[in-house]
Structures are given as C-alpha cells and as structure tokens.
Amino acid sequence: MVLRAGGPHDPAVWLADGATTFLGSGFFVAPGLVVTCAHVVHTGQVSGPVTVHGVLGAEEVLSVELWPPARPAGSAYYPAPDLAVLRTPVREGRPVAVLATTEAPAGTELSAHGFTTATPADGVQPDSARLTVAGLSGGFVRLVNGWIRKGLSGSMVVAPGAGQVVGVVKGTEDDGDPVGGWMTPVGQLRALLDLPATPAVPTAARPPADRQEWADALFRIPAFDDERARHDLVRRINDALPPDQGIRPRGDSLALPHLELIAGACLDNLAPCVALRALVAAVRRLAGGHRAVGDLEALLAGSCGGGTHAAA
Structure with missing residues (x-):
C-alpha cells in the first residue's frame, strides 16, 4: 500500500452510472484500484459504463469484479463480503488509503469518508459520519451512534490516530431513520486483495459487564x-x-x-x-x-x- 499524501478524505471517490447518475462511494487502495460495495455497482444497479470521480478528476472504469458475483434471488441484502474492486487507468500521485492489519474492537470510535447528495450544498458532495463499533453482526460489523446517509455505501471507515481503513460501509440500518448500520471488516477486504494480515495477539478475556x-x-x-x-x-x-x-x-x-x-x-x-x-x-x-x-x-x-x- 502507498501512504496517502493528503487529508483523510483524499482517497475517497464517488461512482456514477455513465457520467452523472450518482451510485455511491468508494476509495482508492492503489493508483489503479478502487474498492466499493458490490451492491453499489452490480448489474441490476448499473446500465452503462461506471465512472469514478475523485480529487484527480473523472475517469471511466476498465473492469468491475464483484464478491460475491450476484445477490441471491429474494435476498433483502447483498451477502457478505459485499465488496467490489474496480480497475482504472494508473495515475501517479494518486492519493490512496492505507489498510489496517487488525480489526477495530468494540467501542472504537471511527469516521466514514465518502459522498452523498444530503449536504447543504447542491449535487454530490464530500460527506462523513462518526460511528462506534458495537460488534459482529451477521458476517459484518455493526456500527452505532452515527448517521449513515444514502450514498455512503462503499465509503472507507477510518480508525483514529494512524488514519488507517478498518472497514467499508455496507449501509444504514433503516433508510427512514439512518442511525447506525454495518461495515465489511478490513480483514475481508485484505483477503479479497490477497494481502496478509497481522496475526491476532492473544489477550485476556474481559469478563462480562456487571x-x-x-x-x-x-x-x-x-x-x-x-x-x-x-x-x-x-x-x-x-x-x-x-x-x-x-x-x-x-x-x-x-x-x-x-x-x-x-x-x-x-x-x-x-x-x-x-x-x-x-x-x-x-x-x-x-x-x-x-x-x-x-x-x-x-x-x-x-x-x-x-x-x-x-x-x-
């Protein structure tokens, strides 16, 4: 991974069906590699070529790979890991995200960085959310406290301090009241990209809360x-x-x-x-x-x- 040079939002991009129809968010993990959610760019969602819009402008995606390749018929949600890798032309100087090698434990406060149309400004704009890790939830990690606006699916979720990515926003729990939701943990993303993870260090189990x-x-x-x-x-x-x-x-x-x-x-x-x-x-x-x-x-x-x- 190449260390990003700019602010925490710089690796973030928004994705469009064609040139302008907003689909959701994503982020660069290498100069020619974008990560987002599979449900953002699957064939039932996209009818034309996908374009990526970021700090270096817009460019057309060369290929899209989905994990898993399709959502099962009748399923309410795209199943885990709900990830997609998009390949773009390689451009030097591209801000890219750094992936964490360990998972964020319960109680960790995180920030999501992506794009929505829900800001006070017109059109697609950078947006963010403050979130807290609750724990595992059906193959994903449950996030609480923050507001996950429509469009943040595919956003990078960043840990405090080093600013490394610990997950990918899957979505909100409730479109009508978007408090909390889920992310795909970074371990699943690293496995998809065939990147090694740091072995977990055994720690003493914390007794249940009294x-x-x-x-x-x-x-x-x-x-x-x-x-x-x-x-x-x-x-x-x-x-x-x-x-x-x-x-x-x-x-x-x-x-x-x-x-x-x-x-x-x-x-x-x-x-x-x-x-x-x-x-x-x-x-x-x-x-x-x-x-x-x-x-x-x-x-x-x-x-x-x-x-x-x-x-x-």
Missing part, C-alpha cells in the same frame, strides 16, 4: 432521569420477552438505583443475553442516537457476542 456497568451506561441517558421513562423501558423489554421470562424489578424514585435493578433483572434472567438484547433494543427506540446507546451496544457485544438487530 449490573453497575450497565446501570452507569443507562444513567448517562437523560431520559431515564424520569421514572416514567424507566417504567416504559421495563414494559418494552417485557414486550420482547416470553411471558414467563419477563423482568419485574421493583420501582425506585432514584434513577441510578432503579437502573441497577433493571440491569440486574436482565442479568439474572433465565436467558440473560435475550433479556440484554431486549434491553438494548428498547433503549435504542427510546433514546435514538444518544452516545450512550453505543456504550450499551459495546457492553452487549462483550457480554453476548453481538448486537441487536438497508443499504445506503
């Missing part, structure tokens, strides 16, 4: 200062659980003790991971994109190995 950690994360959400909101939270959790597995924490007028009781009831449930997933799903509906929701997703990933459950 009720105090769960309660502290819940306490950071201002809505739960209201006792009625906390009772609504319990009701929503129970709506998602079988009748014989509902939680029944006693009420408390003080927020933190009450939240500790709610968290403890989930942890002590006959199926604690089911109850914790119901807890996080309920909080997401009640608290939207509040930062602490990402903390809860990270606790869930560490405790149960995944998050709760549309392409941008």
Whole structure:
C-alpha cells in the first residue's frame, strides 16, 4: 500500500452510472484500484459504463469484479463480503488509503469518508459520519451512534490516530431513520486483495459487564432521569420477552438505583443475553442516537457476542 499524501478524505471517490447518475462511494487502495460495495455497482444497479470521480478528476472504469458475483434471488441484502474492486487507468500521485492489519474492537470510535447528495450544498458532495463499533453482526460489523446517509455505501471507515481503513460501509440500518448500520471488516477486504494480515495477539478475556456497568451506561441517558421513562423501558423489554421470562424489578424514585435493578433483572434472567438484547433494543427506540446507546451496544457485544438487530 502507498501512504496517502493528503487529508483523510483524499482517497475517497464517488461512482456514477455513465457520467452523472450518482451510485455511491468508494476509495482508492492503489493508483489503479478502487474498492466499493458490490451492491453499489452490480448489474441490476448499473446500465452503462461506471465512472469514478475523485480529487484527480473523472475517469471511466476498465473492469468491475464483484464478491460475491450476484445477490441471491429474494435476498433483502447483498451477502457478505459485499465488496467490489474496480480497475482504472494508473495515475501517479494518486492519493490512496492505507489498510489496517487488525480489526477495530468494540467501542472504537471511527469516521466514514465518502459522498452523498444530503449536504447543504447542491449535487454530490464530500460527506462523513462518526460511528462506534458495537460488534459482529451477521458476517459484518455493526456500527452505532452515527448517521449513515444514502450514498455512503462503499465509503472507507477510518480508525483514529494512524488514519488507517478498518472497514467499508455496507449501509444504514433503516433508510427512514439512518442511525447506525454495518461495515465489511478490513480483514475481508485484505483477503479479497490477497494481502496478509497481522496475526491476532492473544489477550485476556474481559469478563462480562456487571449490573453497575450497565446501570452507569443507562444513567448517562437523560431520559431515564424520569421514572416514567424507566417504567416504559421495563414494559418494552417485557414486550420482547416470553411471558414467563419477563423482568419485574421493583420501582425506585432514584434513577441510578432503579437502573441497577433493571440491569440486574436482565442479568439474572433465565436467558440473560435475550433479556440484554431486549434491553438494548428498547433503549435504542427510546433514546435514538444518544452516545450512550453505543456504550450499551459495546457492553452487549462483550457480554453476548453481538448486537441487536438497508443499504445506503
């Protein structure tokens, strides 16, 4: 990989069907190699030649390779890894991204860099999103907290510090309310490009979060200062659980003790991971994109190995 010379957005490009019909985002990983999502440029999406638009202008794509080659009939999503490699003429001086050799752990704050038509300026414009890693999700990595606007599919997801790419935006969870979504992790991209990865260094397993950690994360959400909101939270959790597995924490007028009781009831449930997933799903509906929701997703990933459950 060649180290990019400019700002974090410089390797980013936008893709068009023909010269102008906006398809989505991508980024250069080498002077003549662009990565994006397969669902952005598959044959059902594109009718003409694909063009790439970046800091060095526009150029026509020479070839497109998709992984996997097609979306299964009837499938709602393009399956993993949902990646495409586009070959363009090689031009020296091209800003290219540096790929990380390790995955971003749960709780890492990331930034996505691509293009959308959702900025205050007219037309296709550079756009970005702040996101937090929650954990594995159906072959992808779940991202929370940030807004993944339509058009950011295929964008590079960059880790803080070294600014290396740790994933490719797959899409948003909900086109109507685009908070959070998924990315393809960098290991799958490196495997596709036949690049070696750094072997994982064994680390001591972190014990699952206790009720105090769960309660502290819940306490950071201002809505739960209201006792009625906390009772609504319990009701929503129970709506998602079988009748014989509902939680029944006693009420408390003080927020933190009450939240500790709610968290403890989930942890002590006959199926604690089911109850914790119901807890996080309920909080997401009640608290939207509040930062602490990402903390809860990270606790869930560490405790149960995944998050709760549309392409941008």
